[in-house]
Amino acid sequence: MYEGVVQDLIDELGRLPGVGPKSAQRIAFHLLQAEPADVRRLAEVLIEVKDKVKFCSICFNVAEDDQCRICRDPRRDPSVLCVVEEYKDVVAIERTREFRGRYHVLGGAISPIDGIGPEQLHIRELLTRLGDGAVTEVILATDPNLEGEATATYLTRMLGPLGLRVTRLASGLPVGGDLEYADEVTLGRAFVGRQAAT
Structure with missing residues (x-):
């Protein structure tokens, strides 16, 4: 042109x-x-x-050194590990200022259609990290879509025998959203994850 x-x-x-x-x-x-x-x-x-820029040798987040700033930070709680799909998810969670643990970046989500199975993700490295017993809770913070759900389900099955507390981020209706526009899965999750009114 x-x-x-x-x-x-x-x-x-x-x-x-x-x-x-x-x-x-x-x-x-x-x-x-x-x-x-x-x-x-x-x-x-x-x-x-x-x-x-390279990837952290521990969590696979972006880093300029061998380890990212989060893995180097002694103030972070080493007993809680948040598993995310991509390094941009780390940034999103950090912006909330609610999480003080450490991360593990999978490098994607299980997607058979795209030819991505568990072996293409950093799952083996996750299991190695969990082997030392320092982590007591794993938070699965994968996307609330088909691939993210498949990845979370797979990880839940893999981590179950390790005796860890495995949790999943809550999902439901966004603030300011209308019920009529919510899809069935989101609305169903909102009902399942309902809390006592305060």
Whole structure:
């Protein structure tokens, strides 16, 4: 559609998750109009992030060192482990400021359609971590969708024999939502997880 390098830029931006053709074009033209120093700074940061960022050797969260800041933090409770699908889930939970334990990032969810089974996830490493007896509770914080539920069910079966307390994040109706728009699964979960009114 456009000449040479401009189309190449649009194509590359369009490969990013959540960026469609129109967004890719909008970003490309923004970059064309930006100051050269700003574009250079963006390019340098992209290269630096690929050079410096790796995954934590303990929990598989993103890190610039061998261990992430959460695994290095002695104030975190080592007896509670929150299992999440992706490192972006760690950020979401940390924003709540409610959880003071540690994490384990699976690297995805079980999805036979996509060819992802338990062996493609960091489940073996999770079981190794639990082997030392320091963890007493595992919180399964996988997404409340088909893949997340399958992963949570699989992990519950795997962890059951270890004698740990295995819990699942509560799910239900969002604040500000209308009952008429809730799907059956969400509404059913809300009934199951109901609490005493205060």
